Amino acid sequence: MSTMTSPIPDSHPHADQPRTAQPLDADAFAGYGDAIRRAMNGVLDGKPEAVDTALTVLLAEGHLLIEDVPGVGKTVLARALARCIAGSVSRIQFTPDLLPADITGVSVYRQQQGVFEFTPGPVFAHIVIGDEINRASPKTQSALLECMEEGQVTVDGRTHRLEAPFLVVATQNPVEMEGTYPLPEAQRDRFMARISIGYPDAESEQRMLRDREHGSPLDRLDPIVDVAGLRRMIATVREVYVSPSVEAYAVAIVQATRDDTALRLGASPRSTLQLVRAARARAALDGRDFVVPDDVDALATTVLAHRMILVPRAQHPDGRPVRGVEEVVQRIVAATPVPVPQAPRA
Known part of the structure; x- marks a missing residue:
């Protein structure tokens, strides 16, 4: 890789x-x-x-x-x-x-x-x-x-x-x-x-x-x-390439949780690091040596939702009541512009 x-x-x-x-x-x-x-x-x-x-x-x-x-x-x-x-x-x-x-x-x-x-x-x-x-x-x-x-x-x-x-x-x-x-x-x-x-x-x-x-x-x-074999698998994951545009995409999703009016507590900087690391592992398990936005999308709810706290009687921007933190993460991911994937540098 x-x-x-x-x-x-x-x-x-x-x-x-x-x-x-x-x-x-x-x-x-x-x-x-x-x-x-x-x-x-x-x-x-x-x-x-x-x-x-x-x-x-x-x-x-x-x-x-x-x-x-x-x-x-x-x-x-x-x-x-x-x-x-x-x-x-x-x-x-x-x-x-x-x-x-x-x-x-x-x-x-x-x-x-x-x-x-x-x-x-x-x-x-x-x-x-x-x-x-x-x-x-x-x-x-x-x-x-x-x-x-x-x-x-x-x-x-x-x-x-x-x-x-x-x-x-x-x-x-x-x-x-x-x-x-x-x-x-x-x-x-x-x-x-x-x-x-x-x-x-x-x-x-x-x-x-x-x-x-x-x-x-x-x-x-x-x-x-x-x-020893597990350490080598982890070393393989560490080598997976993350382009600057995908990095910016992950950062934008996490930062949006801190500004969302439905959330009292957004995701931490640690969650950004862990989201990117998890995306690397997902890419490697899918046989790729680079991360694509779909990796971030697939893991965002699993990695971010448990860290966040809703405000009392939380609502979406359109006035609908929020039934769970997962809904907020999914809405943020859907609203964040997706970058054009970039292949690893030569």
Whole structure:
């Protein structure tokens, strides 16, 4: 793929770490990507869009928030993605009595040696599954802020680096469900994308009954790519070219959210960076070494909507009531002039 990169700087948890992984050729990248998709689609029936978004976030070095009612496969999707990677995986069950130290780790005093020794928590893994994250208190949820943004954990004044790649896949129930706490704005903003899985159609649900008659398909899922291979896939995504016109298009969409009268809180500059990074990953998975406006359009709602807050009794410019933030994002995308795609520079 093209070695030309966008002038927009990367901002991810491991941006300061040496980029030693070599990009894969197009065929190898496509082979890994297709194999992961097939494996995950075999576990989560009838939800290819959710699978594609999860893989896009992984390759774009982001974090994924899965929000939906209980029992639709949120944790199954997270576990299926983790099973496809031959790296370290940990799972945290968020509960009201969970403490920050239960996530990050704690310094334990070793009496014989007379020193404090840091015992890493479950966040020290390549893929961290946070199940029902909004059942923990905001104080405990905030334990993830530093590691998700900076790729490190600070305990007792000492900083401990997390190994790349690092991905948090968190599930949450809708805020209206009993025993939940809303995620703070800073926490939501650190998730690259939010998806809802939704109920399966009748055919997929019937197929699920047959597939699970003799056990879970997760038990039959083998790793497809190791950590070194995943780093090379990520390096390939980093090489995808983003033209200045497409950059300007992404910036225009995000800035429009800050001026829209239906929104009390628009999208942050971090969301612009993450939108472009996700568009790179989508382009690579589609077999292209450059981003087109359609990549930005396809990801705008997934990447931006969960970061924004509507004003009370929000209305569209024509007076229609706004039924959700997603409607505002879709309207902004439709109203933003689309640039003429530019191929990579020679």
